[in-house]
Amino acid sequence: MSSTAQAPQASPGAPILRARGLTKAYNAPVLEDLDLDIAAGEFVAIMGPSGSGKSTLLHCLSGMTRPSSGSVHLERTDLASLDERRLSELRLSRFGFVFQQAHLMSTLCLLDNVVLPGLLAGRRPRPEVEARGKRLMATMGIGELEGSDITEVSGGQLQRAGICRALINEPEVIFADEPTGALNSTTALQILDLLGQIHASGSTLVMVTHDAQVAARASRVLVLVDGRIVEDLDLGAYQEAQAGQRLEAVSRALQRQSV
Numbered sequence: 001m002s003s004t005a006q007a008p009q010a011s012p013g014a015p016i017l018r019a020r021g022l023t024k025a026y027n028a029p030v031l032e033d034l035d036l037d038i039a040a041g042e043f044v045a046i047m048g049p050s051g052s053g054k055s056t057l058l059h060c061l062s063g064m065t066r067p068s069s070g071s072v073h074l075e076r077t078d079l080a081s082l083d084e085r086r087l088s089e090l091r092l093s094r095f096g097f098v099f100q101q102a103h104l105m106s107t108l109c110l111l112d113n114v115v116l117p118g119l120l121a122g123r124r125p126r127p128e129v130e131a132r133g134k135r136l137m138a139t140m141g142i143g144e145l146e147g148s149d150i151t152e153v154s155g156g157q158l159q160r161a162g163i164c165r166a167l168i169n170e171p172e173v174i175f176a177d178e179p180t181g182a183l184n185s186t187t188a189l190q191i192l193d194l195l196g197q198i199h200a201s202g203s204t205l206v207m208v209t210h211d212a213q214v215a216a217r218a219s220r221v222l223v224l225v226d227g228r229i230v231e232d233l234d235l236g237a238y239q240e241a242q243a244g245q246r247l248e249a250v251s252r253a254l255q256r257q258s259v
């Protein structure tokens with residue numbers, strides 16, 4: 001087991017995620033010396049032009065990609081201090097992932113797909129994991145589809161199952177990359193409502209989106225341009241009901257950056 005470098009003792013209200021000097025380059029620089037704190041319970045939307053580094057930022061924050069330099073801490077744990085096995089355990093047990101496509105396994109029924117990360121984590125007995133999977137599927141409105149093959153259900157139902165799978169290990173942070181990008185507008189709204197409920201229940205949510213209307217659901221919007229955060233907008237100042245004002249604030253921030 002590798003040693004786990006730890007940051008100084010976290011104080012109350014300390015960020016759940018903290019990036020310092022985060023830099024990532026492939027052939028060219030993608031993220032440049034980025035500092036970011038995300039507090040527990042925040043719903044952060046990451047926006048910006050195509051190629052600005054949104055997905056790369058999400059991947060670095062979630063330990064899917066290692067930064068070229070700089071650090072990412074989950075509470076007191078420095079992700080860079082973990083070897084691949086420990087990093088993968090951390091991702092499995094403490095993070096949940098929702099992608100544009102649910103990427104479910106075609107050889108498993110929906111329930112078996114949902115519970116798979118719970119079984120892999122090995123923290124709870126199978127019956128307990130299955131009971132949680134069934135509860136999640138019922139909450140997400142797909143309880144009757146437990147035994148269904150993934151080819152028998154709609155894109156929205158697949159995405160609901162993908163969200164259940166992301167929640168199976170009760171993650172501290174849920175990362176979503178364009179979670180509604182492949183859905184029609186009605187289904188997208190339903191999925192956004194579900195993500196909103198998950199946030200309202202206390203989860204931390206970090207979501208990449210191209211869509212200002214989607215970002216307006218967040219409590220905070222980051223605008224990324226050329227790998228730098230050029231706008232950090234607090235939407236928490238607006239009440240939930242002030243949807244129009246939230247959307248205008250996001251649109252103004254994007255216009256300032258000509259995104």
Ligand SMILES: Nc1ncnc2c1ncn2[C@@H]1O[C@H](COP(=O)(O)OP(=O)(O)OP(=O)(O)O)[C@@H](O)[C@H]1O
Nearest residue numbers: 026027030048049050051052053054055056057208
């Ligand atoms: N694995 C990789 N190998 C090489 N280059 C990469 C890799 N991942 C991303 N890039 C490059 O990094 C840059 C930023 O990509 P990224 O996907 O983070 O941007 P984005 O803002 O999410 O874009 P989009 O909105 O189009 O999805 C792009 O130029 C991309 O080609």
